[in-house]
Each structure stands twice: as structure tokens, then as C-alpha cells.
Amino acid sequence: MSGSEAHGSHVVRVTPDDVRRLCEFLYRRTGMLFDDNKRYYIDRRLVERIVATRSDSFQAYFAILRSDADHEIEHLINTFTVNETYFNREEHQLRCMTSDLLGNVIRKKRAGEPIRIWSIPCSTGEEPYSIAVWLMENWSLVDTYNIEIVGSDIDTRALAAAAKGVYGERSLMRLSRDVVGRYFQPVAGGGHQIDPGLRESIQFTRANLIDPTDMARYRGFDIVFCRNVLIYFDDSSRRIAAENLYDCLGAGGYICLGHSETMSRISPLFRVCRFSDAIVYQRPEADHDGR
Amino acid sequence: MPFVKRDVPAPSTAGGQPEDGRASHEDNLAAHIAALGSPDTEARWNAARALGGRADAVPALAAALGVESAARVREAIMTALMRVGDEASVMALLPYLRSQDAAERGASIEALQALPEAIVPFMAPLLADGDSDVRLLATELARNMPAKSATRMLCRLLEHEQHPNVCAAAIDVLAEVGTRDAVPALQACAERFAATPFLPFAVSIAIARISDTDR
């Protein structure tokens, strides 16, 4: 089995061992595993990228990939992951939040102390609004606590869209009709706008994960959702971002990564926590002595 | 609504650098370096992070690394050194390849792996080091290097290497990075270690990976 594609007059041949080499690299770098059953899936995407980068051989392409020239790793991963953002993406993490994480969080809260949740990157707002709606719909203690939800992104246009809170059908596809009816209003010209109360409730800010000045503004978070961004950073940026996020969390605070991401490829600073709905990571309660 | 919107504080100049500019860059350096020796873990952590990428802080960071007991501060110091990425910071990280502690060895490899250009002048001596553990770890540093130079370095190692685990480590890197030029050295290695577990298998996989490819 091999793939090939005409590139100009040159046919690039991709062998099974090329694909194995690629898969081993991807697994080591990202934690994504493509075993023999899923190899065919990669073949086609690999050839796509070979053509897109105008590589005249697998070797040439692999050199580009290994050096991550022009963010090629991200481009490759984007050929086989769903990119779009929508409400209740990775619902299992939202469930974990209400089933397990918040229970632990509130145990340490003093009277009046708010619960702080951060979505970064928040893109056009689906994630922080999903968190808010989910809490209203699923957390019995939602009215007992003050809850601060912050949504941050490096892209100010995305933040502007988030503040407006208008979404299309596709973005709402995971929400029931009831929930849409409760929290959204149809707007002229199509689309649904999220409740003004919720729009007013969420603090949207511009922040860059690797900028220390930005990140110093955020402290004492109980739960951080940082999905589908760290794995694309280079070695240095990943470490800096992880150290920054550590600082932004309170002791014992939780961080949730994207579905295909793992701290094993990012940073040793966090503890692995397994709950029924998700694996999340935790800033330790205290430093251990020495080792 | 149970949701409270509290203004996130405006950006200040982070890390204790005053806005008025009276305190110079030099004073900040001195303050952070002093904090590297603080008895408070948090202060040392903040200092290490504030010094990230500062070449003038490398000696202090290197010294602090030698005595740091908290794992996360060690990690932050290594990040800080990695961000400088010059010869001095490589030299500050290299001694930890020899550590008795597996965690320290791993941490230094991780930091050094991110510096494939800065590490180049050190590769030949590392790959010829008298300590087989150092040679073994050094092969990993070739992984992020361009294919041709990595292949050349590792083949040279394979030609003379007697320690099977060092060969195994080199073969693993070659399976990813190697060019066709590596095949003869790999075959010779398999012959030399025909009676040793794992090595013939490793060589056969590596050769398959790097020969069955379009040129």
C-alpha cells in the first residue's frame, strides 16, 4: 500500500515505512497514536501535505515537518482533526467539571470567595459561554457561589465576536432546542445571540500565553481550559506557557487540555488526575521536598 | 445570574520591574539574582522565571541549579537557561547529563534538545565521552539536528562503539533521522552485535525505515 500524487511531472511515492516513520514522529511529539488500523487515514493526509509544501520526496517533507518549518506540524494535524469551535465541544470535560472538579474546588473556598474559571484561548466565545450555560443547567450549587468566568485570546477580532455573542446553527448543534430557547435569541439576518445577562457576565480579555506581562494579571484560578494550543507551540514556548499557567492556577487548581493533548508532551509541573469523565491535570497543593 | 464579572487588573510591568524607569535593568538583575538564593520557594521560582533568556544571568542560574531542591524551580531555571541558548547556557546544563539522578539527566536532555544549533560544537566530545551513559544521552541530542549531520555523527559513533545500549540509542535516532548513508554502519553494527539481544532487531527496523523511501 502506498500513496502517490503527481506534483508537476514528479510523482511522490510514499511507502509504508515512510508512514511508520511519520507516525512514530507524531506520536513522540504529540501523543497522537496512529496504529496499523488508522494508517490509511494518515496516508492521504501526508500526500496532501507533501503537495502543499511542494516537497519532491517524503524525505524532503519529513525534514520540513521535523523542523516544524512554517508550523507544518500544526498544518498536518489540522488535516485530520476537526478544527471548528462549537458549543459543548468535549462535553465530557464539562461533565467532569460539575461531577468532580467543582466538588474539590469548593471544599477549599472560604465564605464569599468566588470560583474562578478561565478559558484560554476562548476564540469566538463558544467555550466560556458553554461553561456558563453548562453550570446553569447542570450544577446544583450554581446559585450558592459567585463564579467568575474569564475568556481570553490573542486575537482581538475573535474577542469582539465573542462579546457580540452571535452564533450560527452549526455552532449550536450540540445544544438541545430547550437550551437554545432558554439562553439565545434569534437575531435579524440569521443566527442566535446569547442572552445579554451572560454576555455581561463574562470578562473577555486579550492575553498571550507566553507573555509574562499578560499572564501576571491572572492569578488564583480554580479551573483553566487551555485546549488545542499548547501542543502546537515549540519546545521553549510550551515550557514558558506551562510555567505561566501554573502561576495562574491556585494551589490544587485544575487544567484541562484538548482531547488529543497530553501533559506528557508539555510539562512535568502538573499531577495527572483521573476522574470518570476525563483526565485532567492539577497544580500540586504543595511542593514536595526535594524529589 | 451567579456570574460575577470582575475586572482583570491592567497590565503592569511584570516581575517587579517598576514603571518609572528609575531602577535600571542592572538593579533588576541584581534583585532577581539575589532572590534566586531566597529560602522561599516561590521567590526562587519567580526569580528564575524573570531571568529567562537573560545571558548576563547565566552564571547565577547555573549556580542556583546546583543547589536547588524544588523540582519545579529546577525546571524553571533550566527553562531560563534554555531561553538564553548560548554556549554558556549549554555549558551550565551539560554537567547534569552526568547526574546520578535520572530525573536530572532527563531534564537536562530536554533542555539541551531544544538547542540543536548551540549544542553542535559539543557533540563530538560528548559522543566520545569516557562515560557510556553520557554517550548514550548525547545520541538523543542529534535527533533535532539536520539529517545529514546527525547521520554523520551517529555513524561515526557506531563504527567504534562497544557498548550495546549506546548503539541502541544511536540506532533509534537514526531510524527517525538517518539518511541512506547510515546503512553500512548499521549493518556493520548488527554483525558486531549479532549475539546481543535487541540490536539486530533494531538495526533491521532502522534500515527498513531509511532505505525503503523514495529519493
Place this chain on the structure above:
Amino acid sequence: MTDVERAAAPSRRRILVVDDSALVRLYYRDTLEKAGFEVEQAINGIEAMEKVLARPFDLVIVDVNMPRMDGFSFLRTLRRSAAEVATLPALVITTEAGEQDAEAARAAGANFYLIKPVSQLDLLRHAAVLSGAPA
């Protein structure tokens, strides 16, 4: 294999192999799978923790030298974890012969250790015994 299938065929033991070398993992997987074990992999101690917490295993085979979380650190973390995971049998693979490493392995919570490169026979014998597979 699903948990239901596994319950129906209890002789299919599950082993997690942890090593940052792709070739070593491949070698262990090939050897163990041919002998009828179900094998999963991880490249460092953090991923190993994720995997052992996610699904039951009968044995973990773990290398010492891995980035981000080495084998000894993994073992110590494992032994401090919840009961159903903390008692997972562990075979440590070290590069050094001698008293020091044996002692360190024992102190970290290993059930046994082997020195690499490991022969297929040694691997299989130890895997069989430590995972509780029938002889």
C-alpha cells in the same frame, strides 16, 4: 479488546510498556503480542500514569531513563496512587548492573528489574510471572 471481552478471556493479560525509544517499545510489543499479551505503550512516566489510571493493567514494564518523568519518579507516583493502581506489578529496566540500581529500583517500588538490552526470553519469562499469567 473491550473490558467485556477481556473478562471472558482472562488469560489475555494487559501489559503497559514504557520507554522513550520507539524501537524498544516495538521490540517489546512484538515479543509480548506474539505470546498473547495485550500491549499498550507510553513514552514517559506522565503518559504511563495517564494510561494506568485510565484502564486496568496486569503489569507495567518501565525504563528508567525517560524525559519529563523518569521510571523511578513514575514508580513512586504510582505507589502513592489509589489502591487499585498502586499495587500494579512493575518490572523496571535499567542500563546499569550493580547494587545501586537494584536498590534504587526496590526503593522506588519495583517488583523486579532487568538490565537492558533485554532478551526476548527474559522478557517473556518475567512478563508471564509478574503479570500472573498461567504458565
